[in-house]
Every structure is written in structure tokens, then in C-alpha cells.
Amino acid sequence: MKILIVDDSSTMRRIIINTLSRIGYTDVVEGENGKSGLEKLGQGGVEMIITDWNMPEMDGLEFVKTVRGQNAAIPILMVTTNAAKEDIVEALQAGVNNYVVKPFTPETLKEKIESLLG
């Protein structure tokens, strides 16, 4: 399964990639903002998206809305520092399937990914 990780922090992308590899997902592609995320998505084969919210050029919310305009089915997990209830609801309304607040534990990421794929 190919997973697209969109986050402007290279450290955070590495942490997510490490966590994914520990739970058996090694096929990943990376984008550093919504724009490059869309480019990677356009290259095909992506079956799940993990995206940050606060990013330059195109933020995670706009990215999710754009993706949802083209693909209603692909599972999207938002991983962000935004913890306010209004933010979570706004992300869900935009089309996010699940939501993780940073900092997270690998167990939480695993649980959320499995619930999306299950």
C-alpha cells in the first residue's frame, strides 16, 4: 500500500515514515506542502494520505478540499498541532476521515491508520 505523507517539516515526515515502517508500511511518497502533495497524488498509486494542516503555499485544509473534489474515497488522516474543537470539526467537514493531534505516540498513529484501512 502506497501512502502519501504531506508535511512541511522533514523531521516530522521522517518520524511518520519510521512509525509506518515499524507497522509494516514501507511504500511512501512525500510532499512538503499541499501543492507538492497534489503533484505526488497525480502520479498515481496512492491509497492513503497523511497530511499536516499548517503548511506554506497550500495548507492541509485546502489540500484536503482539493483532493475531495477529485477523489471521495481515498482515506485521509490529518496529523497536526491544531487541537481546538472548531479546527477538528472544520477538518472533518472538509473531508478528513480521522484526526491526530501532535505530539502523538506510534500506537495512536497505528490505531488511526488501522481504523481507516479496516
Next chain:
Amino acid sequence: MDQSEIDALLAGGGKPPKKPKAAAKAPVAEPMPAASAASVQAEPHKDGSGHVISELDTVTSVTERESNKVMDQLDQISQLVARQQQLVTDMMRHEGAQSPGAQKAIHEVMSASKEIQDKVFEAMDLMQFQDITRQKLERIVHHLRQIHDYIVDLLGTGLKSDQERPSISHTIAQTGTTPDENKAHADAVIEAFKSQKKG
């Protein structure tokens, strides 16, 4: 949001409070929009505040670069431990290693090795602090700029109401530093949203 509000949301099936449009543009309790994040880093202010922003940008870039170096080192330790585990596994097959004493020692080495691997992964996960600190700094810069603009505006146009004053404490306080400290809260909001959608 406290537990009573979460409970009310879960029980009442009431609509989750929508962000008032006017408030969405207000500086209070708002995550910094990405466009602002970009402008914070890109536009130097004529009054020299751009210098501070640029300094902060440099600080975050350096910490990100250094964090990646730490991650490289941790990756290398992880690979060395994996290599060590492979060597010990190979050793276990040798005839000379079949005695109970040797087997016990090998198991102890394997167990210690696994513990090191777990600690390496734990250290990698802790590196999330870099991204979180970076975002906190960006928010502080964003709010500093708003305070700056407010003061400039205030001196030009007179006193504004309290509501219009920028507040950073709420937004900064929302950004946690302990892993999963916001998980229960986020899960409760997701559940409430889903049950409201079903209903």
C-alpha cells in the same frame, strides 16, 4: 474544550459550534493560516520587525537541520543494532553455542539489543518537539506582528475594544508537548461529529 463540553456534544447531538465568520479572521484563538505563515517568513517589515522574523526563521531552519542530523545518528544506531541481532542469531546456530549457559547469554544479548532498538525508536518519536516548537514560534511571530500592527493602528485611530486585541495565550496553550495529551479530546470531537452526521 473541557470534559463537560465534550459530554454535552456527545449527548446532545447538538451542532458543533461553528466558528463565527468574523471571529475566523480575528486574532483570538486562531491557528495561523498557511498564507500568514508564509508571509511571516517572506515579507520583511519596513520597521525592522522583518529582521526578528528572519532570525526566528533561521533558528527554526537550523533546529530542523540539526534534528535531521540526530535522526541520521539514530538511524545508524538502529541499523547497527539490527546487524548485531543478525550476528547473534547466526551465532545461535553454531554447535558451540548450544550449551544452556551460552544460550542464556545469547538470549540476554538479544533482549538488551531489543531494548536498545525500542529506546532508539522512542528517541526518534521524541523529535516531534522540533516541529511543535517551530509551529509555536511561527504563531508567536504571527501574533507579535498583529500586536505591532494593532499598536500602530491604535496610535493612528484611537483605542480599540478589548475584543479586537490580539491574544496569543489560548493558541499557544493549545499546542501540547506531551504525546497524545489531546488524543481523548480529538477522539471525542470526531465521535460527536460522526454521530451527528448519522443522526
